[in-house]
Amino acid sequence: MLGANDGIVSTASLIVGVAAASAATSDVLIAGVAGLVAGAMSMAAGEYVSVSSQADTEQADLARERAELVGQPQFERAELALIYIERGVEPDLAQQVADQLMAKDALGAHARDELGISEVTTARPIQAALTSAATFAVGAAMPLAMVLLTPRSFLVAGVSIASLAFLALLGAIGARAGGANVARATFRVTFWGTLAMALTAGIGAIFGTVV
Ligand SMILES: [Zn+2]
16 A cells, blocks of 8 residues: 555656656656656565565574573573563463463464564565565556546646545545544645645756756
């Protein structure tokens, strides 16, 4: 969802900026396609790097925990029990819980309750990179399609209005799915989208007359 937002805002802003500089439709289209590809690649690379380093950290934490469980099992028992005591469990019961969880899966119990790593949060860099590139490209395709559908004289207005409508729609769907306030979420995304497009349109118009 976030990737699609980025795709709409950055590609629409790029298109509006180039169109406001009175470029031909074919140039606007080239700029938009380049923006789609560049944005999707940069999203994928950024996501890959960030999720990979998260995965490295998780692996290093798990390796250290595994060594500690072998090297100092008594200390690790007490450590896990202390975590439950701090969460409000009585000391005797906390020790029992720690012992029983460790008897079944010691590393799993420490990973979950001490390190905060669960199966679900275990990082997958390639999957994350592909997902953000794809969602960005889907978002970017919306303003690009508007370039093909709108006559040149209405290009700036057409792409801006349609992109804000896409953003509002996505914001509303996202807020509804997440159980958040629909009006507030919609206002937030359209506000930033408007600002981005107004800025690039202004810059495009200035450059268009100067250059
Ligand atoms: Zn531990």
